[in-house]
Amino acid sequence: MRVLIAVDCSAVSHEVLAAAAQLLTRADDIHVMRVIDPSEERETISQGSGPMRVESAEVGTPSGGTVHSGTVRHVAAETAVQASERVRGERVHELERLARAALPDDFTWKAEVVTGKNVAATIVQTAIQLEANGIAMGTRGRGNVRSALLGSVAEEVIRTSHVPVLVVREGTHVPRREGVAELIPPISC
Numbered sequence: 001m002r003v004l005i006a007v008d009c010s011a012v013s014h015e016v017l018a019a020a021a022q023l024l025t026r027a028d029d030i031h032v033m034r035v036i037d038p039s040e041e042r043e044t045i046s047q048g049s050g051p052m053r054v055e056s057a058e059v060g061t062p063s064g065g066t067v068h069s070g071t072v073r074h075v076a077a078e079t080a081v082q083a084s085e086r087v088r089g090e091r092v093h094e095l096e097r098l099a100r101a102a103l104p105d106d107f108t109w110k111a112e113v114v115t116g117k118n119v120a121a122t123i124v125q126t127a128i129q130l131e132a133n134g135i136a137m138g139t140r141g142r143g144n145v146r147s148a149l150l151g152s153v154a155e156e157v158i159r160t161s162h163v164p165v166l167v168v169r170e171g172t173h174v175p176r177r178e179g180v181a182e183l184i185p186p187i188s189c
Contacts, residue, residue, distance in 0.1 A: 002029040004132040006123045006157075009034060009094065012138030012170040017102035019168045020136040030109035031130055032099045035119045036091060088113050120156035127163060136166040 005020050007013035017032070024030060058066040095111040103109060116122030127135050139154035154167045 001133045002130060003031070004123070004127045004130055004135045005030065005032045006126075006135060006137040007032065007034055007095070007098065008119075008138070009098065010138070010140065010170070012140060012168060012172075013098060014102050015170070015172055016136055016138040016166075016168045017099060019166060019172075021103050021107070023166070024107070026104070026106045026108065028107075030103070030107060031112060031126075031132070032095060032103075032109055033112045033114055033123075033126060034091060034095050035114050035116050035122045036088075038115050038117060040087065088115075120153045120160065123153075123157050124160050127161065132163055134164045134166065135161055136168070138168045138170060140170045 001024070003020065003024060005017060007016055020030075060066055091113040092111055095113065099109055099111055112126075114122055114126055116125075123135065123137065126132075135157060137154055137157060139152055154165075158165050158167065
């Protein structure tokens with residue numbers, strides 16, 4: 001069986017992975033994914049939070065030596081593409097750390113970060129591309145009942161998915177399989 005476990009690295013993410021682990025075996029094809037908004041990559045780039053390198057211009061002297069010109073230029077140490085790749089790499093690393101902590105050691109899985117503006121549509125589309133047999137995800141259930149059900153990402157995934165969806169509500173205690181440590185506090189990414 002191939003399953004897509006969609007997490008957002010909130011407190012419920014660990015519970016989703018634990019619940020899925022109860023239903024899966026080590027023979028299953030497990031894909032753990034997180035959807036990030038395209039602006040998450042752009043914000044990092046536009047804020048200049050990436051590494052910077054300072055260069056000072058040197059000017060030649062008549063005697064063949066050099067002196068600093070007194071001008072200092074700040075040059076980005078990475079391009080926009082490099083910054084985007086760095087952000088994605090950091091998110092994948094965080095996701096892998098979460099999956100390692102929550103899934104049994106004998107399970108094999110793949111962690112993937114996908115960029116998408118509409119989280120629910122991205123989850124469903126990724127499940128279609130993977131030819132997944134099911135989706136597991138969490139829900140926080142915030143707000144009143146109507147908005148919690150009708151406005152949630154989980155509800156949209158349930159409505160639009162062509163495969164079964166396991167939804168774990170935040171605060172649900174899922175017993176851990178043998179050999180899996182309970183994290184206190186849960187790892188978040």
